Amino acid sequence: MSTSYRPARLTIHAASLRHNLQVARDAAPQSKVMPAIKADAYGHGILQTAEILEDADGFIVACLSEAIELRAARIEQTLLVIQGHQCVQDLIIAAEKNIRLVIHSEAQLALLDQLAAQIVKVALKLDTGMHRLGIPAHLAATIYRKLQAHPNIHPDIWLMTHLACADDLRNPYTNQQISLFEQATESLTAPRTIANSAGILGWSQSHRDWVRPGIMIYGSSPFAYAGHDKARDSLKLKASMTLQAPLIAIKKLQKGDAIGYGSAWICPQDMQVGVVACGYADGYPRHAPSGTPLWLNGKRSRLLGRVSMDLIIIDVDNINAQPGDLVECWGKAINVDEVAHLSETISYELFCHAGNSCTKRYL
Ligand SMILES: *Cc1c(COP(=O)(O)O)cnc(C)c1O
Helix, strand or coil, rough: CCCCCCCCCEEHHHHHHHHHHHHHHHCCCCCCCCCCHHHHHHHHHHHHHHHCCCCCCEEEEEEEHHHHHHHHHHCCCCCEEEECCCCCHHHHHHHCCEEEEEEHHHHHHHHCCCCCCCCCCCCCCCCCCCCCCCHHHHHHHHHHHHHHCCCCCCCEEEEECCCCCCCCCCCHHHHHHHHHHHHHCCCCCCCCCCCCCCHHHHHHHHHHCCCCHHHHEEEECCCCCCCCCCCCCCCCCCCEEEEEEEEEEEECCCCEEEEEEEEEEEECCCCEEEEEECCCHHHHCCCCCCEEEEEEEEEEEEECCCCCCEEEEECCCCCCCCCCCCEEECCCCCHHHHHHHHHHCCCCHHHHHHHHCCCECCC
């Protein structure tokens, strides 16, 4: 899609990305830090983000093609691929480009036997309760030893797992996962990694040799939306993405006038509204309800009626505004976590959609 001429614009704040990386480092001072830059760095642009975060010790991505793109751009840090290899060709490329693969299933082991002389770096992923990717934890030692004995596997084999419920600080599942991981691997000496953003900021007992911050790097709280103590600002995280669009019309409506598709909002009094050139085609969530906050000329405004494809309508009744003024949908003034919560989704999804839809500028 050609997005260059759409009015909505996405600004990426390099200083915030670097600041948030430092927050991760400070929270896990004994660990090396490997930011997650999958899904185009949560919509922030994978190559630009890798360059901005040049101080990171490594990066984690979802699939091999992302790692290949990073190597082609001369990103030289450790790269870990969550989905690992699906065929022998993947193994050959990973060996050649020094890309570390996650081994998460026994089916992947069989493919190793088809290699010639290549040596592959791997991380063995254990399923400790997420039940997504990973081999059952009780097989850890057996499979680890198999990998150690394999002529095509580099002897530096990592151990990893992923937390399912770390965003909920009262949930005992996280400690159960950590214990199971420890139990299953206690006989093994190997670099370990468990923590995502929520683990880094909320569960210091999950820190190991490497930590894997994702959403916190992008300035959003990893914790379930629950008031102030774990909100973005109290965690000292800074917004790294701002979605803005211009007002393109202002109009006076009368009490009883209906706004937008489905006439879903009715003016309770005579009022002034503004039309903003941003909609769900730009990644603004279709499910944002009336009342969702936006920021205009130093004041909080609110969404009125349904979100359209390219437009939204907002309240400008007490705001001094004119066409051309920029409205912030989320960023430094409007917390993306609030918009996501009201829209019954998470910031991760808003970032990915906006990143896919809008032209990005880097500050
Ligand atoms: C995406 C991902 C992360 C980062 O998760 P956040 O919740 O964004 O911090 C860490 N580890 C793995 C395996 C992931 O897939």
